[in-house]
Amino acid sequence: MSVAPPTSVTLDDRFARDLAEMAVPWQAEEAPDPRLLVLNESLATELRFDPAWLRSSDGLRLLVGNAVPSGATPVAQAYAGHQFGGFVPRLGDGRALLLGELVDVSGRVRDLHLKGSGRTPFARGGDGLAAVGPMLREYVVSEAMHALGIPTTRSLAVVATGRPVRRETLLPGAVLARVASSHLRVGSFQYARATGDVDLLRRLADHAITRHHPGAAESERPHLALFEAVVAAQASLVARWMLVGFVHGVMNTDNMTISGETIDYGPCAFMDAFDPATVYSSIDHGGRYAYGNQPVVAEWNLARLAEALLPLLHDDPEQAVALAVESLGAFRRQYDDAWSTGMRVKLGLPDGLDDAVASPLVDELLAQLQESHVDHTSFFRVLAAAARGDAEPARNLFLDLAAFDGWLQRWRALGPDADAMDRVNPVYIPRNHLVEEALAAATEGDLAPLDGLLDAMTTPFDERPGLERYATPAPKDFGEYRTFCGT
Ligand code: AMP
Numbered sequence: 426m427s428v429a430p431p432t433s434v435t436l437d438d439r440f441a442r443d444l445a446e447m448a449v450p451w452q453a454e455e456a457p458d459p460r461l462l463v464l465n466e467s468l469a470t471e472l473r474f475d476p477a478w479l480r481s482s483d484g485l486r487l488l489v490g491n492a493v494p495s496g497a498t499p500v501a502q503a504y505a506g507h508q509f510g511g512f513v514p515r516l517g518d519g520r521a522l523l524l525g526e527l528v529d530v531s532g533r534v535r536d537l538h539l540k541g542s543g544r545t546p547f548a549r550g551g552d553g554l555a556a557v558g559p560m561l562r563e564y565v566v567s568e569a570m571h572a573l574g575i576p577t578t579r580s581l582a583v584v585a586t587g588r589p590v591r592r593e594t595l596l597p598g599a600v601l602a603r604v605a606s607s608h609l610r611v612g613s614f615q616y617a618r619a620t621g622d623v624d625l626l627r628r629l630a631d632h633a634i635t636r637h638h639p640g641a642a643e644s645e646r647p648h649l650a651l652f653e654a655v656v657a658a659q660a661s662l663v664a665r666w667m668l669v670g671f672v673h674g675v676m677n678t679d680n681m682t683i684s685g686e687t688i689d690y691g692p693c694a695f696m697d698a699f700d701p702a703t704v705y706s707s708i709d710h711g712g713r714y715a716y717g718n719q720p721v722v723a724e725w726n727l728a729r730l731a732e733a734l735l736p737l738l739h740d741d742p743e744q745a746v747a748l749a750v751e752s753l754g755a756f757r758r759q760y761d762d763a764w765s766t767g768m769r770v771k772l773g774l775p776d777g778l779d780d781a782v783a784s785p786l787v788d789e790l791l792a793q794l795q796e797s798h799v800d801h802t803s804f805f806r807v808l809a810a811a812a813r814g815d816a817e818p819a820r821n822l823f824l825d826l827a828a829f830d831g832w833l834q835r836w837r838a839l840g841p842d843a844d845a846m847d848r849v850n851p852v853y854i855p856r857n858h859l860v861e862e863a864l865a866a867a868t869e870g871d872l873a874p875l876d877g878l879l880d881a882m883t884t885p886f887d888e889r890p891g892l893e894r895y896a897t898p899a900p901k902d903f904g905e906y907r908t909f910c911g912t
Pocket residue numbers: 516517518519520521544547548549550551552553554555675679680689691910911912
């Protein structure tokens with residue numbers, strides 16, 4: 426049954442029409458008893474939905490995919506991917522649907538997508554479902570990333586379905602309504618390439634250019650320019666992750682976008698004590714996707730994108746490879762620039778400071794943070810206090826005080842700007858113990874901790890009285906944190 430929302434919202438099916446070979450028309454499973462857990466009202470308005478209508482029973486039926494506007498063509502998207510280094514030629518949306526594209530109030534095209542909406546032809550052994558906890562985790566963390574100014578898919582709503590999901594125990598099921606500038610992934614290109622259909626690959630690349638990197642169309646080599654635009658977007662994105670201590674957890678090529686938005690929040694978390702070896706995923710035994718490996722993994726994934734694009738880069742395979750290698754070479758430079766500029770801002774250092782001064786200062790600080798197991802997020806806020814004259818809270822965090830005092834003296838001599846630091850160093854991030862607390866309570870039906878957490882996350886840089894617990898590192902007994910993906 427189709428019910429048209431009483432607003433001007435229409436869902437386009439551009440992806441399904443342009444790239445029919447990669448889109449399987451499909452329907453969501455019926456949710457027996459949809460109940461709204463959380464709705465992102467400001468995002469709803471941005472998308473020209475009436476939030477009150479989305480809360481209605483018809484609105485909820487849209488948010489679980491059971492009533493789509495007439496003219497829409499929900500599809501499961503096909504994609505491939507390297508998962509922990511091994512190539513899988515056919516992954517696709519096993520439990521997700523692209524409902525369609527809509528145009529937001531600023532005229533931007535956005536995907537409306539559901540996760541946890543039932544089995545699709547790509548489900549393999551999976552049940553196609555999602556539990557309340559992991560869908561709320563994606564909602565909280567993606568919205569926190571957005572508030573931090575980091576490109577990301579957004580979360581519109583989480584609706585409990587009324588259908589239990591079998592995991593280690595029976596859990597309440599839910600559907601996440603996700604919004605993205607698109608769901609084109611590195612793995613989408615790998616899929617098109619693996620079919621051997623160069624026309625499909627070209628249509629996909631042209632679709633991506635139109636949608637994300639229109640400037641590439643003006644270039645002498647549009648498909649190489651597309652690749653370079655993705656390299657630049659990912660170099661900037663991963664630098665942003667590193668600067669806030671974000672660990673994605675599953676940087677498989679199917680979880681890396683062409684738009685440069687963060688996507689697929691599974692076993693992700695913000696690092697507590699600074700340590701490049703930090704891993705949160707319970708399935709990442711080798712530490713492939715550890716915090717400190719993320720830039721190298723991004724570069725590796727982009728090399729896989731380059732391989733997929735080769736037939737479009739040049740008729741001569743050797744020249745195609747030479748072009749791709751040269752363009753990929755920009756990644757390290759762009760990443761290093763973005764990261765070192767970002768670190769200088771975090772430390773409040775003046776513009777134009779000589780690299781020979783800034784670089785060793787940053788390196789020595791990171792070594793000391795690691796040595797003393799210092800909480801990454803709160804450190805930069807207490808350091809701003811030190812710039813204002815109160816160094817004791819920062820000094821208290823270090824084991825080798827003489828070394829830190831030496832560093833502090835050199836840093837203070839550069840005249841750090843405390844206000845500039847506070848504008849980029851968050852007070853509030855979704856700390857692991859708070860996320861767990863909120864998800865556990867929501868799974869039991871108590872949404873208050875979730876609401877409190879979301880409220881704190883919306884203004885990450887502005888310290889507010891009464892929110893101290895959201896700014897405090899986990900209690901020591903919280904232990905080694907692990908999250909689980911594919912749930
Ligand atoms: P992810 O690790 O969430 O990026 O998912 C990797 C692949 O597994 C994608 O093809 C997903 O659609 C699929 N998948 C994950 N969980 C399920 C599930 N419960 N049922 C069906 N497919 C799933």
